[in-house]
Amino acid sequence: MKAEIITIGDELLIGQVIDTNSAWMAGQLSLIGIKVAQITSISDSREHILTAIKEAESRVDVILMTGGLGPTRDDITKNTLCDYFGTKLVFNQESFENIERIFRMRGYNITLLNKAQAEVPENCTPLLNVNGTAPGMWFEQNGKIYASMPGVPFEMKALMEDHILPRLQAISSTTIVHRTILTQGVGESFLAAKIEAWETALPKHIKLAYLPQPGIVRLRLTGSGRDKAELESDINANTDALYELISEHIFGEGDDSLELIVGNMLKQHNYTMATAESCTGGYIAHLITGIAGSSDYFKGSVVAYSNEIKENVLGVSPKTIEKYGAVSEETVFEMAAGIIRQFNVNCAISVSGIAGPDGGTVEKPVGTTWVCVLTPKGAETRKFTFGEHRGRNIRRAALAALDMLRKQLG
Amino acid sequence: MKAEIITIGDELLIGQVIDTNSAWMAGQLSLIGIKVAQITSISDSREHILTAIKEAESRVDVILMTGGLGPTRDDITKNTLCDYFGTKLVFNQESFENIERIFRMRGYNITLLNKAQAEVPENCTPLLNVNGTAPGMWFEQNGKIYASMPGVPFEMKALMEDHILPRLQAISSTTIVHRTILTQGVGESFLAAKIEAWETALPKHIKLAYLPQPGIVRLRLTGSGRDKAELESDINANTDALYELISEHIFGEGDDSLELIVGNMLKQHNYTMATAESCTGGYIAHLITGIAGSSDYFKGSVVAYSNEIKENVLGVSPKTIEKYGAVSEETVFEMAAGIIRQFNVNCAISVSGIAGPDGGTVEKPVGTTWVCVLTPKGAETRKFTFGEHRGRNIRRAALAALDMLRKQLG
Numbered sequence: 156m157k158a159e160i161i162t163i164g165d166e167l168l169i170g171q172v173i174d175t176n177s178a179w180m181a182g183q184l185s186l187i188g189i190k191v192a193q194i195t196s197i198s199d200s201r202e203h204i205l206t207a208i209k210e211a212e213s214r215v216d217v218i219l220m221t222g223g224l225g226p227t228r229d230d231i232t233k234n235t236l237c238d239y240f241g242t243k244l245v246f247n248q249e250s251f252e253n254i255e256r257i258f259r260m261r262g263y264n265i266t267l268l269n270k271a272q273a274e275v276p277e278n279c280t281p282l283l284n285v286n287g288t289a290p291g292m293w294f295e296q297n298g299k300i301y302a303s304m305p306g307v308p309f310e311m312k313a314l315m316e317d318h319i320l321p322r323l324q325a326i327s328s329t330t331i332v333h334r335t336i337l338t339q340g341v342g343e344s345f346l347a348a349k350i351e352a353w354e355t356a357l358p359k360h361i362k363l364a365y366l367p368q369p370g371i372v373r374l375r376l377t378g379s380g381r382d383k384a385e386l387e388s389d390i391n392a393n394t395d396a397l398y399e400l401i402s403e404h405i406f407g408e409g410d411d412s413l414e415l416i417v418g419n420m421l422k423q424h425n426y427t428m429a430t431a432e433s434c435t436g437g438y439i440a441h442l443i444t445g446i447a448g449s450s451d452y453f454k455g456s457v458v459a460y461s462n463e464i465k466e467n468v469l470g471v472s473p474k475t476i477e478k479y480g481a482v483s484e485e486t487v488f489e490m491a492a493g494i495i496r497q498f499n500v501n502c503a504i505s506v507s508g509i510a511g512p513d514g515g516t517v518e519k520p521v522g523t524t525w526v527c528v529l530t531p532k533g534a535e536t537r538k539f540t541f542g543e544h545r546g547r548n549i550r551r552a553a554l555a556a557l558d559m560l561r562k563q564l565g
Numbered sequence: 566m567k568a569e570i571i572t573i574g575d576e577l578l579i580g581q582v583i584d585t586n587s588a589w590m591a592g593q594l595s596l597i598g599i600k601v602a603q604i605t606s607i608s609d610s611r612e613h614i615l616t617a618i619k620e621a622e623s624r625v626d627v628i629l630m631t632g633g634l635g636p637t638r639d640d641i642t643k644n645t646l647c648d649y650f651g652t653k654l655v656f657n658q659e660s661f662e663n664i665e666r667i668f669r670m671r672g673y674n675i676t677l678l679n680k681a682q683a684e685v686p687e688n689c690t691p692l693l694n695v696n697g698t699a700p701g702m703w704f705e706q707n708g709k710i711y712a713s714m715p716g717v718p719f720e721m722k723a724l725m726e727d728h729i730l731p732r733l734q735a736i737s738s739t740t741i742v743h744r745t746i747l748t749q750g751v752g753e754s755f756l757a758a759k760i761e762a763w764e765t766a767l768p769k770h771i772k773l774a775y776l777p778q779p780g781i782v783r784l785r786l787t788g789s790g791r792d793k794a795e796l797e798s799d800i801n802a803n804t805d806a807l808y809e810l811i812s813e814h815i816f817g818e819g820d821d822s823l824e825l826i827v828g829n830m831l832k833q834h835n836y837t838m839a840t841a842e843s844c845t846g847g848y849i850a851h852l853i854t855g856i857a858g859s860s861d862y863f864k865g866s867v868v869a870y871s872n873e874i875k876e877n878v879l880g881v882s883p884k885t886i887e888k889y890g891a892v893s894e895e896t897v898f899e900m901a902a903g904i905i906r907q908f909n910v911n912c913a914i915s916v917s918g919i920a921g922p923d924g925g926t927v928e929k930p931v932g933t934t935w936v937c938v939l940t941p942k943g944a945e946t947r948k949f950t951f952g953e954h955r956g957r958n959i960r961r962a963a964l965a966a967l968d969m970l971r972k973q974l975g
Binding site for chain 1: 577578579580581582583584585587588589590591592593594595600601602603604605606607608613617620774776840842846847848849850851853854855857858859860863864865866867868869870871873874877878907908909920921922923955956959
């Protein structure tokens with residue numbers, strides 16, 4: 156089965172909004188074995204919508220549309236679909252009750268415009284939109300499938316997950332199983348070289364995708380076939396073999412994040428922690444406190460952006476800084492020891508480095524970063540040499556430090 | 566003039582990569598008065614590329630393509646364009662010298678595959694790509710314009726800015742002038758109500774766009790016409806009138822950021838600063854230290870994620886916390902005073918709030934946030950009530966605090 160995604164809305168064509176819906180939908184479709192042939196963004200224009208659907212219909216079996224379903228005049232998708240299918244709008248009671256429920260919740264009165272949102276083309280199956288007032292719509296005609304959804308991302312996602320993907324999966328004869336392994340601190344090409352033989356030996360029905368982000372590479376295994384149990388067992392066996400090759404780089408799977416994993420480990424051990432940050436400037440604390448409930452184990456941080464603060468607040472010896480420099484193994488060790496003392500915690504991360512663009516020397520170029528991790532399980536200091544880009548250096552240093560803590564607690 | 570953007574690459578169709586290029590290009594085109602009629606993403610397939618160009622050609626005057634220009638087998642755009650225009654590839658000396666320059670810089674030897682990147686269709690004008698080895702290409706045929714660029718964002722952007730936009734602007738008879746005003750801490754609908762009469766009175770050749778982000782709303786004025794000086798004077802007069810209406814919400818223009826503006830003010834005054842953060846968890850320090858050179862004025866931060874740290878490190882009185890709570894005017898004031906004392910700085914921001922999702926009460930619901938700003942110019946404490954979303958509460962609190970500091974220093 157092949158699909159085309161059509162996103163409708165003037166805001167996409169003046170660059171006001173980045174179309175993130177399409178990538179998400181394409182990712183979901185590819186996970187159930189449906190190949191996306193084209194993604195098309197067009198304006199709220201009747202003629203253009205009709206042309207786009209006609210062109211798509213000549214290429215694919217499934218056409219998914221988002222946008223143009225709001226209550227105002229510009230939102231013309233529904234009427235245009237009536238024209239396309241030669242049908243008319245009819246009132247749908249279930250959709251109206253959903254609108255009533257939402258307005259009651261928000262404490263507003265329903266206007267005539269909102270009531271009109273409960274009207275749908277006569278030939279469609281309305282799909283319940285629990286997060287909004289515009290129902291999703293499912294059409295089948297001449298062996299092709301058409302679905303229309305609102306463009307608001309969380310409304311679209313719920314409609315896809317609750318209705319459209321299960322319906323498509325029921326029609327598609329292919330079963331898809333996937334598993335995503337998360338690695339930290341190692342580049343795509345280095346990983347590729349390390350797992351080359353394993354990758355070449357993968358059976359034909361299992362595909363590997365590299366999904367890189369700054370500091371993190373995700374490896375997604377996708378198996379497609381008929382027997383779900385068999386696919387799962389194949390994927391799991393191959394994942395086990397992958398763990399044997401690169402276990403030191405793997406920190407989690409699926410939707411895991413380092414800050415969440417580390418947080419759970421700290422809770423398990425009943426440990427408390429704090430950070431002493433120089434070049435990362437509070438970014439590690441920001442990542443950790445992004446997790447709801449982190450105050451159970453995270454006590455705080457000292458961002459020491461000058462030598463005086465390292466000395467006066469964290470208790471780093473002026474002699475250490477004079478002799479070894481602020482970016483040194485000795486300094487990060489004293490920073491970590493200092494924050495443990497000052498904040499009365501078990502565990503500490505400390506970081507000092509040259510984020511750039513200035514401040515580099517021949518001996519310590521921009522990107523040079525020292526990290527120290529102290530916990531009841533041990534002490535480790537490590538030097539990293541990242542790149543030239545300030546923002547990316549900060550991100551990579553933070554992830555590397557969290558991963559060192561994870562390994563020490565594990 | 567109307568345009569279509571065609572982005573080529575399998576990675577877009579499996580959802581691996583979000584197409585951010587198109588929105589940026591569409592935004593740039595709309596600023597020079599060219600309307601984007603459609604954005605199309607397709608796979609690296611010869612047939613599909615040919616169909617997409619043909620369909621686009623029937624709709625628009627300008628077709629901009631990105632992607633498929635790398636050195637490997639999958640990258641077939643160049644050969645497909647030769648087929649489309651009925652021409653052949655020829656060697657281009659200037660492009661080759663650019664490739665040589667880039668390889669010299671990286672210390673690599675040129676392979677045959679890279680040398681082939683200097684070949685371009687005979688009927689095109691090659692465009693120098695200073696950031697990469699694949700040249701841009703400009704075609705004109707039967708009154709239509711076609712341009713092809715690499716999909717790597719910073720290569721595409723430089724080609725657009727240096728070559729394609731100036732060429733399109735020279736052809737387009739319309740002159741466009743724009744000015745973007747940045748506001749903080751006030752919602753789109755509130756702003757719209759406040760400037761309604763002003764907006765209605767705007768002359769026809771000046772358009773207003775609201776570009777909202779969490780915590781920040783950008784107001785973009787775009788004037789289109791023939792006489793540049795006249796347009797600029799019209800835009801400036803209307804902007805002056807806008808400042809009179811909402812000056813207390815405006816913090817900058819264009820590409821300004823609050824952390825950059827505040828940093829420049831601190832430098833000008835020769836002030837130093839530090840932050841004492843509870844609910845923002847180091848995010849304000851992270852924003853400030855994202856600016857290169859911020860160590861000139863930023864000395865650091867204490868993230869006090871527990872009452873003990875507020876008391877022991879920042880010197881907040883236990884009685885204050887007991888009597889008024891950690892989220893109170895009294896506590897943020899003592900936090901700010903404490904960090905000024907501890908870090909020996911002139912200026913401080915302190916924040917304490919309930920980021921959520923837990924910890925709210927009837928009196929202090931999730932989103933309740935106190936901010937204090939102390940500088941040699943004054944002292945201010947303020948209470949905010951943000952929303953229910955943890956990440957957005959952290960972002961909005963940080964921006965609100967930076968804006969309070971900006972106003973006090975201004």
